[in-house]
Amino acid sequence: MREQIHTLGLQKIGIGSDRQLDAVIDITVNNTRLMYEYSPAVFQENVSFFEATEQKQDGPRQCPELWAPYVCGDIRNCQVTATHGELLDEPHAALIGRVITKAITDLWNNEVDAVS
Template sequence: MIAGLAQQLSQEEDGQDDTFDVLVPLKLNGSLTPLFCIHLGLGLSRGYLGLSKHLHPEQRLYGLQARGIGGIGKMAETIEEMTQDYIDQIRHVQPHGPYHLLGWSFGGNVAHSMAVELEKAVGLNNSKLRSEYATSTYSGDMFFFRATAGFDDTGAVVDPEEWMPYVQGNIEAHGVECGHMEMDKPGPMADIGRAIAARFEKLQQ
């Protein structure tokens, strides 16, 4: 995190501040398919900086940030608009799938929306969508991280089964021992990173 902030300050001094860019490179070196991390409700993706050290050394990592932060650009008016914008952004880096998406909190909704739209674009689910008119249904799998200490002071936790109507594949839940807004802390991030690295290794076998 300190190294990332130092790099950011250096860029600001050179007149190349990318703090509020929509697509932010968090780790460029590597040969593996990138992982794109979508911001939570606050709109920034810097919280994912600590994730890279827990992933495969060859894993590339990008963050997606909301437009309009810091008064730069026009804010998205709908999730659909944001979804298309972010898909356009990731295609600059990776023109073709498969795509790996990670969303935290609000970002989970955007990641799901992006997965649905990307799937529709390659035609894998079009016939089913036409017959059932289930435009918000994704036929793939979901790897769901849940903060077991709750969303807020009420102690409420998100039930992965709430996603079942919208995901046709398997939903695998992974509990993280922290609060909802603490998932970018070193301990939880290490847990999440190890789980993602293991999943990628399994997919690549």
């Protein structure tokens, strides 16, 4: 890896010295190790999944079923007529905000009812 980076030129990629290069390599190796060793727990609640229905043809479709192994509760799919990059633009962000507000309100009401 070191030789490949030197071939590119340290200055071209924003690394000023061999010491900085060593630090970047060490951090990359460590982060890669952490990524492969980490296994998140299964989420024990319901999930609201926002699916952008205007997908580009060259990218894979993101679907809620992909999350099933990681979620113990229900996965509620909310289809939004937008591309992924437009989801936080108006009017889509307002729709997403309303769905999240309702989910939080329902959760809160269920917890209050359980205590009563």
